[in-house]
Amino acid sequence: MRLYPLEALAAAVLTAVLTIPILGIDIVVDGPRITLTGEALPVLIAMAAVFVVRLFQEPLKTAIGWVRMDRLLPSPERMTAYRPMILTGLIVMALIWPFTVSRGAVDIATLALIYVMLGLGLNIVVGFAGLLDLGYVAFYAVGAYSYALLAQYFGLSFWTCLPVCVALAALTGCLLGFPVLRLRGDYLAIVTLGFGEIIRLLLNNLDQLTGGPDGIGNIPKPTLFGLEFARRPSQEGGVTFHDFFGLNYSGGDTVIFLFLLALALVLFTLFVINRLIRMPLGRAWEALREDEIACRSLGLNPTVIKLSAFTLGASFAGFAGAFFAARQGFINPESFTFIESAVVLAIVVLGGMGSQLGVILAAIALTVLPEVARQFAEYRMLIFGLVMVLMMIWRPQGLLPAARPRLKLPQ
Amino acid sequence: MSALLAVSGLSMRFGGLLAVDGVSFNVERDQVMAIIGPNGAGKTTVFNCISGFYRPTTGRVVLDGEPIDGLPSHQIARRGLVRTFQNVRLFKNMTVVENLLVSQHIQLVTNLWSGLVKTPGYRSAERHALERAAFWLDKVELLALANREAGNLAYGQQRRLEIARCMITNPKLLLLDEPAAGLNLQETRQLDRLIIELRQAHGVSVLLIEHDMSLVMGISDKVLVMEYGRPIAVGTPAEVRANPEVIRAYLGEA
Amino acid sequence: MADFLPQFLQQIINGLTLGSIYALIAIGYTMVYGIIGMINFAHGEIYMIGAYVGVIVITALAMLGLETIPLILLLTLAISILVTSCYGWTVERTAYRPLRGSPRLVPLISAIGMSIFLQNYVQLGQGARDVAMQPLITGGWRFGPEDGFQVYLSYMQVIIAVVTVVFMTLLTLFISRSRLGRACRACSQDREMANLLGIDTDRVIALTFVLGAALAAVAGVLVSLYYGLVNPFIGFIAGLKAFTAAVLGGIGSIPGAMLGGVVLGLTESFTSAYLSTEYKDVVAFSLLVLVLLFRPTGLLGKPDVEKV
Numbered sequence: 026m027r028l029y030p031l032e033a034l035a036a037a038v039l040t041a042v043l044t045i046p047i048l049g050i051d052i053v054v055d056g057p058r059i060t061l062t063g064e065a066l067p068v069l070i071a072m073a074a075v076f077v078v079r080l081f082q083e084p085l086k087t088a089i090g091w092v093r094m095d096r097l098l099p100s101p102e103r104m105t106a107y108r109p110m111i112l113t114g115l116i117v118m119a120l121i122w123p124f125t126v127s128r129g130a131v132d133i134a135t136l137a138l139i140y141v142m143l144g145l146g147l148n149i150v151v152g153f154a155g156l157l158d159l160g161y162v163a164f165y166a167v168g169a170y171s172y173a174l175l176a177q178y179f180g181l182s183f184w185t186c187l188p189v190c191v192a193l194a195a196l197t198g199c200l201l202g203f204p205v206l207r208l209r210g211d212y213l214a215i216v217t218l219g220f221g222e223i224i225r226l227l228l229n230n231l232d233q234l235t236g237g238p239d240g241i242g243n244i245p246k247p248t249l250f251g252l253e254f255a256r257r258p259s260q261e262g263g264v265t266f267h268d269f270f271g272l273n274y275s276g277g278d279t280v281i282f283l284f285l286l287a288l289a290l291v292l293f294t295l296f297v298i299n300r301l302i303r304m305p306l307g308r309a310w311e312a313l314r315e316d317e318i319a320c321r322s323l324g325l326n327p328t329v330i331k332l333s334a335f336t337l338g339a340s341f342a343g344f345a346g347a348f349f350a351a352r353q354g355f356i357n358p359e360s361f362t363f364i365e366s367a368v369v370l371a372i373v374v375l376g377g378m379g380s381q382l383g384v385i386l387a388a389i390a391l392t393v394l395p396e397v398a399r400q401f402a403e404y405r406m407l408i409f410g411l412v413m414v415l416m417m418i419w420r421p422q423g424l425l426p427a428a429r430p431r432l433k434l435p436q
Numbered sequence: 437m438s439a440l441l442a443v444s445g446l447s448m449r450f451g452g453l454l455a456v457d458g459v460s461f462n463v464e465r466d467q468v469m470a471i472i473g474p475n476g477a478g479k480t481t482v483f484n485c486i487s488g489f490y491r492p493t494t495g496r497v498v499l500d501g502e503p504i505d506g507l508p509s510h511q512i513a514r515r516g517l518v519r520t521f522q523n524v525r526l527f528k529n530m531t532v533v534e535n536l537l538v539s540q541h542i543q544l545v546t547n548l549w550s551g552l553v554k555t556p557g558y559r560s561a562e563r564h565a566l567e568r569a570a571f572w573l574d575k576v577e578l579l580a581l582a583n584r585e586a587g588n589l590a591y592g593q594q595r596r597l598e599i600a601r602c603m604i605t606n607p608k609l610l611l612l613d614e615p616a617a618g619l620n621l622q623e624t625r626q627l628d629r630l631i632i633e634l635r636q637a638h639g640v641s642v643l644l645i646e647h648d649m650s651l652v653m654g655i656s657d658k659v660l661v662m663e664y665g666r667p668i669a670v671g672t673p674a675e676v677r678a679n680p681e682v683i684r685a686y687l688g689e690a
Numbered sequence: 691m692a693d694f695l696p697q698f699l700q701q702i703i704n705g706l707t708l709g710s711i712y713a714l715i716a717i718g719y720t721m722v723y724g725i726i727g728m729i730n731f732a733h734g735e736i737y738m739i740g741a742y743v744g745v746i747v748i749t750a751l752a753m754l755g756l757e758t759i760p761l762i763l764l765l766t767l768a769i770s771i772l773v774t775s776c777y778g779w780t781v782e783r784t785a786y787r788p789l790r791g792s793p794r795l796v797p798l799i800s801a802i803g804m805s806i807f808l809q810n811y812v813q814l815g816q817g818a819r820d821v822a823m824q825p826l827i828t829g830g831w832r833f834g835p836e837d838g839f840q841v842y843l844s845y846m847q848v849i850i851a852v853v854t855v856v857f858m859t860l861l862t863l864f865i866s867r868s869r870l871g872r873a874c875r876a877c878s879q880d881r882e883m884a885n886l887l888g889i890d891t892d893r894v895i896a897l898t899f900v901l902g903a904a905l906a907a908v909a910g911v912l913v914s915l916y917y918g919l920v921n922p923f924i925g926f927i928a929g930l931k932a933f934t935a936a937v938l939g940g941i942g943s944i945p946g947a948m949l950g951g952v953v954l955g956l957t958e959s960f961t962s963a964y965l966s967t968e969y970k971d972v973v974a975f976s977l978l979v980l981v982l983l984f985r986p987t988g989l990l991g992k993p994d995v996e997k998v
Contacts, residue, residue, distance in 0.1 A: 042776045046743045047815040050750075059823060061749050067815075157795055159802070204983045210794045211729045215933060216982050219975040222930070226975075230968045297552065304551035305537075305544045308530075312538040315527035322487065322521070323539045323605060324513035363926070367806055374799055407810035413803025414785050421796045429531045431583045434570040435563070 026084055033079035040075040044068045101428030108382055115385075116292070123284050128277045131284045135352060137392035138287035139345050142294050144372040144384040146341025151370065152378035153302060154334035155314025156206075157214040159366050160221025163201070164194045164339035166228060166361040168346020173241040173356055174234070183247035183351050187344070194343020195336050202335035206328055221366055228358040240357025246279070247286060247351050254279040283352050290348055294341055295381065301337065303430070310334050311379070364406065371409050374416055377423020386425065438501060440465045440641050441486070441517075441609055446495030447665075448481050455481045457665040459495075463609065463658075468635055468642045470652045473662035474685060479645045480522060482662070483611055487519045488512040500608060514542060516608035520615065524594045528587030532578060532597060535586050536569035539601045572600040576630070592623040596630070603634065610634065612644040616651050624648060628655055653677065661685065693839040700841050701959045707847045707916070709955020710854035714909035715932035716939070716947035717861065718778075718902025724878040724942035725898050726790070731801035732781050734929020735808035736774050736903050740910025741920045742816060743770040745823050748914070759827060763849075770907040778903025781808075782896055805926075813922040820921045827915060850912050857908055858948060861901065865944065874898060878942065927971065931958075934978035940991025949989060 048067040053060050078085065099107070123131045143165065150158045168190045175186045205216050228235045235241065246254055252266040266282070267273065301307045309330045312320050317327050350356050372391055376383030395405045416423070439462035448456040456478040463469050471479045485492040488509035497505040504512050527535050537544075544565055550558040573579040576596040581589060586597060595615060602610055612631075616624045632655055634640050646652045652659060653673040661669040661682045669679045676682055715737050722730045747766045756762055785804045789797040830844030865871040876884040877894045885891045913928075914920050931954060939950025954974060961973045981988065 039776055039780065042773060043780060046746050046773055047739070047812055050746055052746065052749070052816060052821050054819075054821065057822075057824065059745075059749055059821065060753060061746060151795075155795060157798055205979075208982055208986065211723075211727075211798060212937075212982055212986065214798060215729060215930075215937075216979055219930065219934075219978050223972055223975050223979075226968075226972050230972075300552050300554075301548075304548075305541050306548070306551070308534060308538045309541055311530060311534075312527050315529060316525050318489070318521070319525040319527065320538075321489070321509040322513055322519050322525075323601065324510050324518075324542045325538070326510045364806075367802065370799070370802070378795075403814065404810075406806055407814060410803045410805070410807030410810060414800045414807065417792075417796050417800040417803065418785075418788050421792065429529075429534065429583070429585060432531070432533045432537075432566065434533065434573070434579070434582055435567050 028080055029082060030080060032082075033076045036079040037072045037076040040072045041068060044071045098424060101426050104382065104425060105428045111382065116288075119288055120285075123281045128280050131277075131280045133393060133396050135280070135284045135287045137389045138284070138291050139349055139352075140369065140372060140388040140392050141291050141385050142287075142341055142345035142348075143369045144376065144388040145291075145294050145298055145381065146338045146345070147369050148373050148376075148379065148381070148384050149298065149301070149310070149341070150334050150338035151373050152380070152384075153307065153310040153314065154331060155210075155310075155378075156331060156334060157210055158217045158335070158338070159214050159363070159370070160201075160217035160219070160224070161338070161342055161369055162361045162363070162366040163221045163224040164198055164342035165346040165349070165365065166224055166358075167194045167197045167339075168343030169350035169356050169360075170228065170235060170241070170346075171343075172347040172350045173244045176245050177241060177243070183245065183347070187347050190347035191340045191343045194346065195340040197343075198336040198339025199332065202332050202339075206331040206335065218363065218366075221363060225358050225361055225363075228361065236357070238357060238359075240355060240359075242355040244350050244354050244356065246283070246354065247348075249282065254282050287348060287352075290344065294344065298341075298381065306330075306333060368409065371413055374413060375424060377426040380423055380425050380427035383423050383425030383427070387423075439463060440467075440500055441643070442496075442498040443482075443486065444496045444498075446482065446485055446497065447493050448478070448485050448490055449493040455665050456485065456492075459660075459662070459665075459667050461660050461667070461670060463641050463643050465641060466635055466639060467657045468631060468644070468655050469658040469660065470656040471643070471645050471660045471662060472647070472649075472652055473668075476664075477662040478665040479662055480613055481665075483519060483613055483645065486512075487517060487611060513605070516606070517611065518602040518605055518607040518609075519611035520595075520598045520602060520613055522613050522617070524591070524598060526586040526594055526597060526601075528585065530586060531583050532573065532586055532589070533566070533569050533582045535597060535601055536572060536604055537565055539604050540565045540568065542605070568604055572604050576600045592619055595619065595623075595627075599630065599634075603638065603640070607640055610640050610642045612642060612646075614645055614647065616646060616648040624651060627651070631655055696834050696839045696841045697963070700839075701963045702956065703841065703843055703847060704963075705956035705959030706952060707850050707955070708959055709935075709952035710850050711909045711913055711916075711928075711951075712932050712935045712954050713948045713951025714854060714857065714905045714912075715928060716936040716951050717858075717944055718899075718906050719933050719936040720939070720941055720944060720947040721874075721878075721898045721902050723936070725874070725881070725895055726786075728786070728797050729801065729933065730781075730786075730899070730902070731798070731929075732785070732804040732808055733902065733906060734925035734927075734932070735805050735812070736777055736781070736925070737906040737910050737928055737932075738920070738922060738925030739777055739808070739812060740770050740774040740903075740907035741914045741924065742812065742821075742910075743773045743907070744911035744914040745821060745920055748823065748826060762826065766911050767853075767908060770911045771904045774903045774907035774910070775900045777808075778899040778906075779896055782899040787892070787895075805929075809922050809925060816922065818922060820919055823914060823918045823920075825915070825918050846916050850916060853908060853912060857905060861905065862944065864901075870894070870897060930978070931974050934974055934981070936988075937978060937986075938981050938988055940988030943988070943990045946988055946990035953989075 045068055048071065049064055051062045051064055053062055123134070147158065147161050150156050171190045171193045172183065172186045175181045175189065201220050205213060208216060229238055249266060252264055252269050254266050258265050309325055312325065313327055313330050320327055368391065372387045373384055375391065376387030395402060441463040444460045446456055446459040447454065459482055471482065473479055481490065484490040486497050488504070488507050488511070492505055495505060496503060499515055499517055502515065504515060527538060544561050570579065573582055576599065578593060578597055578600070581593065586594065589597065616627055619627060628651060631642055635642060656673055659671065659673050659676040660667055661676055663685045668681045668685060669676050715733070718733045719730060722728060744766050747769045748762060751762050751765060781804055785800045786797055789800055827846045827849065830842055830847070832840045832842055834840040865874060873884065873889045873894050874897065876889060877891055881891055935950035935954040936947045937950070938953055939946030939948065954977065957977060958970050958974055962970045
């Protein structure tokens with residue numbers, strides 16, 4: 026076993042240089058003046074950790090080689106075989122489970138479902154078509170704000186607004202996508218990022234229309250065939266769910282209703298996307314991701330294909346956005362920052378670009394874990410960033426990459 | 437009957453470099469034509485100009501009576517001119533069959549609604565596409581590997597798949613860029629037979645760039661020799677082989 | 691109307707100052723893109739770290755009782771450059787080098803992850819709040835009539851201009867005259883060939899990141915002195931804008947980055963003054979989108995012919 030003491034020492038020194046200003050020194054605000062205090066411990070810990078890892082890098086590498094992800098996780102082929110079973114299991118569980126747990130848990134689960142929708146939508150753009158869209162949150166915002174505004178100014182119900190929100194998000198996707206899609210990968214990423222920021226800034230500044238930083242409140246919740254989930258009907262002549270069925274009002278029922286509604290929306294999303302990817306259009310997306318030049322040489326129009334991916338991906342974000350607004354009852358630009366786009370991207374990356382099941386599980390994991398590990402809340406984004414880098418280095422295909430479909434050929 | 441492909445006065449300039457200078461030739465129907473020449477002669481550039489990947493500086497390209505110069509590559513492909521590339525450009529992470537389904541994109545039902553509810557029209561189009569894929573896989577002897585990822589095929593198999601992928605689009609003219617590169621003797625003979633069969637049984641003309649002289653001389657009806665971007669000889673293989681200019685270009689001054 | 695010219699001049703001064711900052715950061719983006727064809731998303735965070743180090747060193751020197759300003763400036767720049775260079779090198783080594791040769795999307799996502807990681811790392815280490823520093827260099831010259839609008843040229847603005855010019859000149863001399871500089875240029879034109887000719891491309895790429903980080907450090911120090919305010923989020927917006935500048939000038943071109951920086955700085959300054967401060971960011975991002983749509987090669991870039 027060969028040790029690398031000199032390398033380890035150099036690495037430790039480098040670590041010191043890196044961590045001293047940020048972790049080792051604290052800026053203390055003392056009225057108008059600032060002073061510094063030092064804190065050696067974090068620096069020493071970092072140095073020690075780096076030193077040890079570098080020193081023992083050989084045995085560590087062998088050890089990591091043993092724990093290969095391929096062995097830990099089921100192979101794509103096995104996943105394909107188990108997939109229908111897993112999905113059915115999840116759905117059955119999801120239908121029964123909310124009635125057995127606390128209201129808070131159901132609430133978190135609903136949030137997870139929203140991220141599942143977002144993840145599945147972005148998966149079309151990033152995973153299938155290979156277009157790195159960093160401004161996905163813009164379509165989410167369009168969905169949310171259009172519902173909020175339609176409800177506020179025209180008093181339209183959630184169900185009436187939903188198709189409109191989806192259409193508006195799709196339109197935005199088209200408008201944003203059309204000029205941008207002939208750009209190469211990196212440029213596309215930055216421009217979409219720019220668009221996302223522009224939308225957020227506009228939402229913040231067009232006070233008259235969007236309420237500015239204060240946002241829009243009093244967004245009505247969805248109804249079940251006209252039955253409201255509230256203590257009292259909001260209008261004269263309205264009937265609440267509980268009145269209709271002769272039950273006592275309970276806030277928990279609203280939460281369960283929203284969860285089941287989200288579940289229905291997710292199942293619809295899954296159905297549509299599943300169909301899409303098995304259609305010529307879905308195959309074209311993947312072909313485009315693989316080799317755009319080959320696509321052109323076969324007569325496929327890359328711009329149209331990219332545009333379709335962008336537009337459809339945006340529609341699902343609009344879908345999720347409208348539901349988000351309805352569930353929250355209140356939205357403001359703070360919910361639509363770049364961080365949101367980054368989180369959804371992390372979900373797609375973690376789950377496996379192009380893998381539906383992977384994205385679903387990743388969305389659930391990335392929503393539930395921060396809640397469960399509340400004490401690590403402030404480390405959440407730090408870990409996100411780290412996980413993104415590590416995933417790219419160790420397993421860029423994602424945790425659960427999908428296997429290619431096996432097609433039966435007529436003989 | 438007019439030529440299938442008529443190229444006249446084609447030239448391509450990149451900044452200070454004139455890569456192609458005044459190339460003109462015709463490809464007739466059911467003809468196999470080869471473009472040969474030392475490396476750097478501009479052969480692939482000619483391909484790129486004809487197929488719409490480059491916009492030629494000057495020149496006219498007419499396919500089956502319709503001018504196509506200046507059109508984007510995917511539109512030219514739709515008009516029946518498809519090509520392969522020097523580096524194999526398969527959809528490597530997709531299966532062999534999927535590669536052949538994608539290339540039928542134009543001929544399939546791409547209407548969203550039909551696909552979502554799986555109308556009978558959609559279903560039969562998909563079934564038909566699979567049948568055609570099976571037909572061509574059988575023809576290039578890749579049927580057994582249908583569900584393998586394209587990137588996992590051997591090089592020779594990948595090349596055959598590329599050709600199958602082109603042929604499944606029902607082209608009028610097939611452009612092959614160094615199809616025999618990297619193939620062994622047996623595979624080259626296989627390619628030989630395949631090209632001839634494509635010409636005879638499927639009514640497609642073939643224009644190929646090649647360095648392998650046995651392939652060129654064996655199956656080509658016409659040969660164009662290029663050097664430094666300019667055409668220096670055109671004619672049957674026998675004529676070209678005896679041409680002193682050609683000999684000089686390949687072997688240098690005596 | 692009599693005020694228009696002096697106000698206009700003021701905006702030019704402000705714009706050039708801002709532009710210098712953008713130019714310094716933009717060079718990092720353009721050099722990295724020129725050599726490995728990748729957008730270093732984490733570069734904005736490197737700049738932010740440079741600013742923090744600047745604040746720390748200045749405060750430390752003040753606590754030690756040092757008062758001579760040129761010395762403070764020099765030491766701050768030196769230490770900040772040292773630290774951020776280390777960050778630049780480490781980021782390349784850990785997050786990008788292992789991914790060289792991967793499909794395009796992969797290093798891009800890694801870069802985004804690194805950017806998020808660094809931003810939150812600083813947030814955890816130093817807190818999310820603004821850190822305000824007592825201005826070190828105050829005062830300036832006023833020009834103009836007593837009763838009208840007076841054009842104000844602060845000493846800090848002059849220092850920014852001078853420091854920027856000095857470092858740009860040093861960089862240009864290095865790239866054009868030195869052996870390593872020549873190696874950089876060779877690698878950015880044809881990396882494979884350079885490798886075959888015996889140039890250690892890994893080292894050259896690492897050097898590129900280090901140089902970019904160093905200039906970002908300079909920008910960070912200058913910004914912390916100029917605005918007296920840092921927080922972990924300044925990297926994101928500044929990074930986007932500097933990238934806009936790099937693209938505007940022609941990505942891959944160092945003079946382009948300088949030109950782009952100046953143009954962006956002036957645009958922002960004028961928008962801020964004559965339109966509204968709230969929309970200056972929107973204008974900057976819109977400029978990015980417009981440039982990429984209509985002239986993706988930028989003002990000084992060469993058209994990119996895709997090899998098929």
